[in-house]
Amino acid sequence: MGAMDRRDFIKSTAASLAVSSLLVSCGKKEKGEPLVQKIGGEIDALGIKWDKSVCRFCGVGCGVLVGRKNGKVVATKGDPECWSNKGLNCIKGYFLSKILYGKDRLTTPLIRKNGKLVSATWDEALDLIAKKYEEILKRDGSDAVAMFGTGQWTIFEGYAAVKFMKAGLGFISKDGVGSNNIDPNARMCMASAVAAFMRTFQSDEPMGTYEDIEHADTFFTWGANMAEMHPVLFSRIIDTKLKNPDRVKIVDLGTQFTRVSEEADLYLEFKPQTDLAIANYFANYIIKNKLYDEDFVKDNLVFKKGETNIGYGLKDKGADIPKTAGKMEKISFDEYKKFVSTYTAKYTSKLSGVPVEKLREAAKLISDPNRKVCSYWTMGFNQHTRGTWVNHLVYNIHLLTGKIAKPGQGPFSLTGQPSACGTAREVGTFVHRLPADMVVKVAKHREIAAKIWKIPVEKINPKVGLHTIEMFRAIDNGQIKLLWTQVTNPFHSMPNLNRFTKAAKERDIFIIVSDVYPTRSTEVADVVLPSAMWVEKEGAYGNAERRTQHWNKIADSPGEARTEIWQMWEVAKRLKVDANRTVADIIYNYNPDNYYEEMWDEYRSFTLGIGKDLAPYNVIREEHGVCWPYVAKSKAVNGKKDFSDVWADIENTEPNGFVSVKWRYNARYDPYAAKFIKEHPERSFKDGIVFYKASKNDYRATVLAVPYEPPGESPDNEYPFWLCTGRVLEHWHTGTMTMRVPELRRAVPRAVVNLNEDDARKMGIKRGDLVRISSRRGSVVFPADIGGRSVPQKGLVFIPFFDETRMVNEITLDQYDPISKEPDYKKCAVKVEKV
């Protein structure tokens, strides 16, 4: 049976929903009708008013309906009209409304006086902050201040923050340029994915959408416990499996046996870091067995070789990283063939510990021309000292076989945060970036940004700022004098935490923390600003499938809590450029009654006509999420490019003259691809696929030859175990929200260390025993769990990082990928002792 189209889906949903008389209608959308979601929602039989929003947690970006009664959010449910989750929710989403009402919400600004945080007025706090900015910028210049943000910023907030740092501060600082020291915690989450996207396709973010799941028959999960980390997508995979249990295969590659491994048809347990070798072996298998798509290779690919022996970022200022770490050199297909030929089944098996037969079985499935293969990964790949490489290596496999940018076929980099894509990546809240994939290093990009921002181009600093790890190291070595963190908790989540917490306490550094609850980061703050969270303000998120989702303000924030935009705006108002102007007059020159729309329009203008087109404000407000590029048919409709001549060939076009592209680079779905092919009759493009953003490579995607290299720290006699960290289903990140939901807290009240059964037996450790885990950087005690939801391989222990009472990051290592600068939280050496 074919996939349901949207109309059928809604019909059947409505039918099944009609079972209950309690159901609410929420602006049903039929094709042809104007796309109006009744703003303000409708009231149901229980007196609950329902509005659309997005789940506050992971990168799946489930649409939710938020129910409000008597001014309070009382319930949430999956939004059946959101295409990302089709009405599904995980357990965190089920209890979502409760994150707003933890007993210890921050409701007034706090200022540290004589070592203690005491209540203050907004004016006191903001005046103090403005005074500090002024003092430090005038004395030390823009390099001395930093902002640490997040992939949980709304798009509006991220955009306001980028303007504050990159455009605004240049008007105050003694060097006359803005500061690029703005990085999101997304650096710790998917920077490796970004680097590999840019290096392979010259455009960030995946080609496909979650809808691939319903079209595919073979799923590869690479070090990704989707059942716990992307639960709704895993529900969809299981649904696909149930439709055709004999045909559909799930192959799980990982370092521990998880819930995904349990549902998998084939489980490959490999030694940490050897995913590099396994991916190269698959490429070798594809080539040896002539399973690559010859035309696709000829039309669409270019082969390159990467610099090797690139270091691990263990020394401050990247002193152990060669300048050429990111270099790629063109090679021939034959040279590439020769390169991967060393990754034989036998060699790879020896390195990885995976039996040869299992390697062959997996290679056969991934390369089978009759199979539709999707690959999924997240932190297992991204938090990796060779994270960029390993992302490349999976692209290699999909590119060689041509299994890419087609329904049900493609590599898909999942994200961990709700707007890692929409905010951190698309807005460009990174030290090197500007909106829409542009970078500060390129003069032309600075010119485009300066023009849209209406500032002199010299105000944008061409020097790349300090990325996350170096930013926090610079606090320790004295360069950074002021740090503003928003919507994130770095003094819980940074690797090698002891060093940075100590630095925050002892160095001459002024720390501002904007947050909603007390955290480990507010403990080291000089000023704490209480923030409005989630639906207490208007916002928009962009999820991993390029889907932009908007919500209106639904509830009031408690006490004096205010939005981060308001906070930055107020600080900017206090920073005087000259007698007549403040920084706010320059960067936030919006109508205070309509600034969300004005900001959106301004930001959106960065994206139009370059294949990153975001939808107009009225569309994101009304629709339950649309994917970019949201392409206009003709210039007249609202665009920079005209697609009238190819419009008839494009699928899924809407009557409003737009198309929300489900498969980028594919001429059947993406007008940019269709147009490109039409304009280049001299070239052939297999299956109508063209990587039209890759202008530097003659519009070809890059297949990269890079080897297996060992990790930055491996077990030895003194520290004989691997430590891997991560999350659990019930808690999200540092637990600041989920630990305040009583049901979730009770379900998993504390972090435990998961041990392999044999290892535990040898050490005489039983379930519940206290175990000390020590590394060269510290030691923390955890209760042991054996045989639970995660069963590590022999010689590896797994500890989740959500628990603020026992923080595993006190023992992790601040090593990072020299290309993406993303730290590796999955591998370091520890010892294990029974207490």
Add this chain to the structure above:
Amino acid sequence: MVTRSNFLKRSWKILSGAMAQAISNRIPDEVKNIPRPIFPPGAIANYPNRCTSCGDCIAACPEQAIKLVLDEISGKKLPTIVPSEKACVMCEDLPCTNACPEGALVMPADKQFPRIGTAHIVEDRCLAYNGSQCITCFDACPLKRSAIKIKFNRPIIIEDVCTGCGICEQVCVLEQQKGIVIQAIHRT
């Protein structure tokens, strides 16, 4: 076995938060009919009559998991385990059973922990059966991966293995209307 037709249908049916709570205020028939209460390990068939409610087993329990509860059938207040409040932790040496002076709790011949009930999933309530992802009971089960398994995202009870300790019921995130409940074993 889950069929494809009902897998996502249920999912689409899922209503979160107050909605589900409101709906489930009605107690499903399957829950009404579940045999209760749960008596301490080693309870004989004639437990309600033999037990004198002396309280020795209650005192012996290191986890305070046994308390006096009115048994509607016998009309007596009997030492009982209420898993939703505090589950049995399955002590290896069975201190409660050993403490019984009346022969109402009897040590099994094999000295192994005897079954006191069987977990039962209330499919109308369980989040995992309604399209959500939840593994709390699976993770908490002391008989790791053998009494509760997960297939196609849903917990399944292996009745031959489950002892009815009730930790699953205790930890179930649905506070008022548990998605997994212990049913008493039929005594002959």
